Every structure is written in C-alpha cells, then in structure tokens.
Amino acid sequence: MKTTRRGFFGGAAAGGLGALWPASALARTQTPISTPAPTPRPDTSKCPLALQDFQPKSMLHVEEHHPQKAKFPVIDIHTHLGWSQRKQGRIVPGEMNFIATPQELLAVMDKKNIQTMVNLTGGSSAAAVAKSIARYDKAAPGRFLSFVEPSWHRVEEPGYPQAQAEELEKAKQAGARGVKVLKALGLFVRSNDGKGPLLKIDDPRFDPMWDACGRLGLPVAIHISDPEAFFLPTDRFNERYEELSNHPDWSFHGKDYPSNQQLIDARNRVFAKHKKTTFVTLHVGNNAENLAAVGQNLDRFPNMLVEIGARVGELGRQPRSARKFFDKYQDRILFGTDAVPKGVETPQQIFGEQLYEIYYRFLETEDEYFDYAPAAVPPQGRWRIYGLGLPDAILKKVYRDNAARVLGLA
Ligand SMILES: [Zn+2]
Numbered sequence: 225m226k227t228t229r230r231g232f233f234g235g236a237a238a239g240g241l242g243a244l245w246p247a248s249a250l251a252r253t254q255t256p257i258s259t260p261a262p263t264p265r266p267d268t269s270k271c272p273l274a275l276q277d278f279q280p281k282s283m284l285h286v287e288e289h290h291p292q293k294a295k296f297p298v299i300d301i302h303t304h305l306g307w308s309q310r311k312q313g314r315i316v317p318g319e320m321n322f323i324a325t326p327q328e329l330l331a332v333m334d335k336k337n338i339q340t341m342v343n344l345t346g347g348s349s350a351a352a353v354a355k356s357i358a359r360y361d362k363a364a365p366g367r368f369l370s371f372v373e374p375s376w377h378r379v380e381e382p383g384y385p386q387a388q389a390e391e392l393e394k395a396k397q398a399g400a401r402g403v404k405v406l407k408a409l410g411l412f413v414r415s416n417d418g419k420g421p422l423l424k425i426d427d428p429r430f431d432p433m434w435d436a437c438g439r440l441g442l443p444v445a446i447h448i449s450d451p452e453a454f455f456l457p458t459d460r461f462n463e464r465y466e467e468l469s470n471h472p473d474w475s476f477h478g479k480d481y482p483s484n485q486q487l488i489d490a491r492n493r494v495f496a497k498h499k500k501t502t503f504v505t506l507h508v509g510n511n512a513e514n515l516a517a518v519g520q521n522l523d524r525f526p527n528m529l530v531e532i533g534a535r536v537g538e539l540g541r542q543p544r545s546a547r548k549f550f551d552k553y554q555d556r557i558l559f560g561t562d563a564v565p566k567g568v569e570t571p572q573q574i575f576g577e578q579l580y581e582i583y584y585r586f587l588e589t590e591d592e593y594f595d596y597a598p599a600a601v602p603p604q605g606r607w608r609i610y611g612l613g614l615p616d617a618i619l620k621k622v623y624r625d626n627a628a629r630v631l632g633l634a
Contacts (some may be wrong), residue, residue, distance in 0.1 A: 229507075245543075248252035254412060256441075259489075274580055275325075275466070276466070276601075278601075278603055279600050280463075282381055282593055282608070284363035284592065284593055286591070286592045286593065287591065287592075288591055289585060289588075289589040289591055289593070290335075290585065290590070291581060291584035291585055291588055291589065292335070292581070293336060293337040293494075293584075294336060294337040294580070294584050294588075294623055295337075295584075295588055295616070295619055295622065295623075296336070296337070296616070296619055296623045296624060297337055297338075297339040297624050298336070298337055298338045298340075298559055298580075298624060299338075299339055299340045299341075299342065299558075299559065299622045299623070299624045299627040299628060299631070299633075300337060300338055300340070300341050300342065300491060300559060300560055300561055301342045301344075301415070301445065301504065301531055301558050301559065301561025301627045301630075301631075302344060302445065302506055302531050302533035302561060302562050302563075303322055303324070303341045303342060303343055303560075303561065303562070303563045303564070303575070304343065304344060304345045304346065304480040304500040304562070304563070304564045305322065305324060305329070305341070305343040305345075305356070305360060305368070305374070305565065306319075306321060306322040306323055306345060306346065306347070306356055306359070307320070307321050307323075307345055307348060308320060308345070308347055308348050308352060308373070309321050310582075313468070314377065315348055315375075315377055317349060317351070317352075318347075318349055318351035318352050318355070319349050319352065319355075320329060320346075320352055320355045320356060320359075322356075322359055323564065323565045324565035324566065324575075326359070326360055326364050326368065326453060326458070328460060328520050328565065329341065329368075329565065329575070330364060330367060330629065331577070332577055332580075333367065334532050334575060336496065336577060336580040336581075336584075338580070339365065339366075339367070339530055339624065340367055340368065340369060340633075341367065341368055341369075341563075342368075342369045342370075342371065342372045342401070342445075342627075342631070343356060343360060343368060343369070343370045343561045343562075344402075344404040344445050345371070345404060346370035346371050346372055346373070346400060346404070346405075347370075347372060347373065347515045348372070348374065348375045348376075349371040349375060349391060349395070350372070350373075350394035350395040350397070350398045350400075351398075351414050351514065353370055353371075353372040353398055353399070353400045354399070355397040355488045356370040357370050357398060357399040357400070359368050360614050363398060369401045369402075369631065370399065370400055370401065371389055371400060371402040371403060371404040371445060371535045371609055372392065372395035372402075372403055372404070372442075373403070373404050373405070373406065374388055374392075374403065374405065374430075374433060375388065375391065376408060376409065376413040376423070379413070379415075379423065379427075380415065380416075380417070380512065380590040381387070381409070381481045382395045383431040383609050384429060384430065385430070385433070386432055387431075388432065388433045388436075389432040389433050389435070392433065392436045392437065392440060392442060393436060395438060396440045396442060400442065400447070401431075401442070401443075401631055401632075402442050402443040402444065402445055402504075402631070403437050403442050403443070404444075404445045404446075405445070405446040405447060405448070406447055407447045407448060407449065407450060407510075409423065409425055409448070410423075410424070410425045410449065410482065410487045410490065410491075411476060411481065412420065412627065418535055421480065422480065422481075422482070424490055425437055425448060425487065425490035425491050425493075425494060426490045426491075426493045426496070426497070427512035428492050430494075431497070434494060434498040434501050435498060435500075435501070437498075437501045437502075438498060438499075438500035438501035438502070439500070441632060442516075443502040443503070443504055443508055443630050443631065444501060444503045444504065445504045445531070446491070446503050446504065446505055446506065447507060447510060448487050448488065448490075448491040448510055449484050449487035449488055449491075449505040449510045449511075450474065450476065450484070450503070450510060451464060451512075451513065451538075451604075452511075452513050452514070453468070454468065454474055454475055454476050454477070454484075455476050455477055455481070455484045456477055456479065456547060457478075458472075463605050464604065464605055466601070466603075466605075466606070467571040467603060467604055467605065471569075474538070480628055484511075486522075488509075488510070488511065491505075491525070492521065492525070495524075495528055496522075496524075496525065496528060498527075499526075499527055501527060502527050502529070502630060503525075503527055503529070504526055504530070504558060504630060505521075505529065505531070505533050506531045506533055506560065506562070507529050507531070507532075507533055507534055507535050507562070507587075508530050508531070508532055508535045508538065508539065509521060509522075509528070509530050510537035511541060512535040513538055515542070515545050515546065515549045515624050516545075518530060518549070519549065519552065519553065520633060522553055528551070528556070529556045529557070529558060529630065530556060530557055530558070531557075531558040531621075532557065532558070532559065533560035533561050533563075533573075534561070534562040534570075534572050534573055534604075536572075536582065536583060536596050536609060537572065537596035537597065537602065537604045537605065537607075537609060538604075539586070539612075540586050540596055540608075540609025540610055540611070540612075541607050541608075541609055541610070541611035543609070543611070543612060546612055547612050547613075550612060550618055550622070551618070554617075554618045554621050554622065554633045555621060555626060556626065556627065557621075558622070558626050558627045558630065559583070559587075559622050559623050559624070559627065561573070561575075561580070561583060563579060566599045570603065571598055571599035572596065572597035572599075572603055572604060576598075578598040579598065582594075582595070582597065582598070585611055586612060587611070587612055587614050587619060587622065587623075588610060588611070588613065588614065588619065589611040589613060590610075590611050590612075590613035591611040592610050592611070593608045593609070593610065594608055594609060594610075594611075595608055595609075596608070596609045
C-alpha cells in the first residue's frame with residue numbers, strides 16, 4: 225500500500241487530493257458548489273491510504289441473484305465488432321479492422337440468450353459496411369446486423385450533402401440496417417481539414433443525410449455529448465475524478481468545447497427538423513444523470529428513443545427514478561451494452577458473460593448494492609447499484625420488442 229499522496233494523484237493540484245480524508249475534511253458536501261469551499265487540510269498521517277488503493281468490500285448481507293441467461297431473448301443494439309481502418313489519423317476508405325470472429329461471439333450469445341447483436345461501427349461507406357456484413361451478418365443470418373457511419377472527413381468536399389445521402393442509399397442496398405453517429409460530431413470533427421472550429425451538430429450540410437435516413441427507413445443511433453461531469457473541471461468535486469484521470473482525453477472542459485446543454489440543444493433542433501427520421505439516443509440520451517430532462521425530450525420528440533448502454537451505473541444508483549422512467553417510457557427504451565470484444569480499457573464495456581449478467585441482474589432482480597462493472601474499482605464513479613426488478617411485460621419490450629420494431633424485424 226502506498227503511504228504517500230504521490231502516484232495516482234501525483235499531478236493533482238496543490239491542496240491535496242491524494243489520501244482518503246477523515247470525515248471532518250469531507251464536511252464540504254454540505255456547502256453549495258457556488259460558494260468557494262475552504263481548503264481542506266487532511267491529516268494524512270491518520271489515513272495514509274491513496275484513493276487508488278482503496279477497494280472496499282461491501283459487508284452487506286443481502287440476497288444475491290446471478291441470472292445466467294436473460295429471461296427473454298435479447299437484441300443488443302449497441303455493440304462494436306469492428307472499426308474503420310485508420311492511417312495517420314485518417315480513415316482508409318473502404319477498409320475495416322475486425323475485433324472478433326462470429327464463432328467467438330455466438331458462443332457467448334447462445335449462453336446469454338442474445339438473439340442479435342447490432343454492430344454500430346460497421347464502416348463509413350457502402351464498401352466498408354459491405355465488408356462488415358460479409359464477415360458477420362452473412363456468417364450467421366439473423367444474429368448480426370450492421371450500421372453504417374457518415375463520412376465526416378468528406379464534409380468540406382463540394383457536393384458532400386447530396387453525396388452523403390446517396391452513399392447511405394448504397395449502404396442500405398448493401399444491407400446496412402441503420403446509421404451510427406459517434407460523439408465525434410460536436411466534439412471532434414472540425415472544419416478546415418481539422419484545424420478550424422468544431423462542426424455543429426445541426427450544420428445544414430447534414431440535412432439531406434438526416435432526411436435520407438427517414439426516407440430509407442434507416443434508424444439513427446446517435447451519441448451526442450457525454451456525462452455532465454466530463455464538462456466540468458477534473459477536480460476534487462468531480463464525481464468522475466478517477467475516470468477522467470484515467471482518460472484525460474474524455475474531458476471536454478474548457479478550450480472551445482460547447483457545453484453539454486448546447487450539444488443537446490443542437491441535437492434536439494435536428495430531431496425537430498427531421499420528424500420522419502427515427503433517432504435512438506445512445507447512453508440514455510447521453511443524459512442519464514437527469515432522467516427528468518430525458519423524459520421531457522421524449523415527450524417533445526415522438527421520433528426519439530433511448531438505449532441504456534454503459535449507463536447501468538447511472539440508472540442503478542437512482543433505482544426509484546429509473547423504475548418510474550422504465551414504467552413510463554417502456555415502449556421507447558432499447559437494450560444495449562456498448563460492448564467491445566476483447567476490450568481492456570473500459571471494464572463496463574468488455575464483451576463477455578460477466579457483462580451481460582450485470583445488465584440482467586440490474587433489469588430483472590431487486591438485488592441491492594452490487595457492482596455495475598466487472599472491475600475491482602467501479603470505473604465510472606465510486607458507487608454501487610440497485611436492481612429494478614422489472615415485470616415481464618416491460619422486460620420483453622426492453623430486451624427485444626422495441627428494438628425489433630425500430631429495426632423493422634418481424
Ligand atoms: Zn458505443
């Protein structure tokens with residue numbers, strides 16, 4: 225065990241963030257965030273344990289259930305089975321890297337009652353998505369579906385708006401079942417060959433693309449913005465401090481980044497303008513901390529749905545609000561995990577039996593205070609979650625029926 229504050233918090237601001245503070249130092253939780261808090265003076269000699277080394281085991285004796293299989297067949301609408309190939313940061317047109325074989329995936333899928341996995345990052349052209357379809361969809365018909373991504377890197381070419389719409393049509397002919405929008409839109413993609421300002425989500429150059437999605441019956445799986453805490457300083461008040469320290473590039477605080485709300489507002493303007501296009505907002509509308517706001521958006525936009533991938537940590541720490549949310553919007557919530565086979569960096573997303581067991585436990589049981597990710601330290605924040613114990617009628621919709629409707633499956 226480390227006895228100093230160096231190491232994990234070595235680079236943190238003066239004032240000391242390293243050790244676990246005695247209770248008196250934590251009294252600031254009663255101070256409103258707007259008032260400057262007094263600088264705590266932790267007496268590290270009394271608690272010489274670095275936060276990174278703290279891995280408490282729960283002493284609760286409560287009922288535990290470990291569902292081996294989902295109670296009903298599942299469509300996982302949010303997985304990543306491949307990525308566009310890149311060279312020096314640029315996409316190599318038409319080329320893909322695949323992460324797993326269909327056989328490896330099917331072994332887990334059969335055990336966990338997963339009927340279909342939707343591979344969202346199927347490629348950013350008709351030619352690329354055709355490769356994903358050949359590898360997965362055709363290897364086991366009905367078990368894998370592929371989405372296509374827009375070609376953001378071509379946005380400044382003359383004629384892009386129409387060309388992008390036409391490319392989606394070709395992708396549909398090749399077998400793509402929807403369109404995936406990564407958070408790159410709004411947070412990474414810049415004009416002037418990557419050197420100019422960030423492109424706006426509601427840039428009118430994308431209008432023909434959104435319209436094409438509606439016309440072609442391609443649902444849009446859209447990731448816009450990120451957790452609220454990612455837009456705040458990575459400091460001692462940030463509930464995702466450890467996660468942001470592990471992934472500094474996930475912080476969108478400062479620089480020329482728009483705020484979380486500005487991103488969501490721009491996204492909403494797209495929803496309002498393209499009413500015939502279906503939008504599946506990933507990660508609980510990227511606002512899982514604020515289910516009231518997500519509900520208001522669902523009420524405003526009949527063409528909006530939500531998916532729950534990588535957000536059981538958020539939903540499960542507010543089980544009463546989440547349960548009401550599932551009751552009210554049971555026809556508009558889709559099961560997804562954001563699973564990546566053989567992932568290592570983000571435990572909440574590593575494809576495998578453990579991951580699905582956590583989701584099933586959260587949705588099906590009323591278990592209390594359990595881990596939302598297979599990891600020694602909860603990776604998205606130091607808390608544990610509570611199961612929702614959803615009734616069968618809602619489970620069937622969330623696990624499969626809502627996704628089947630959106631994807632046009634029987
Ligand atoms: Zn994802």
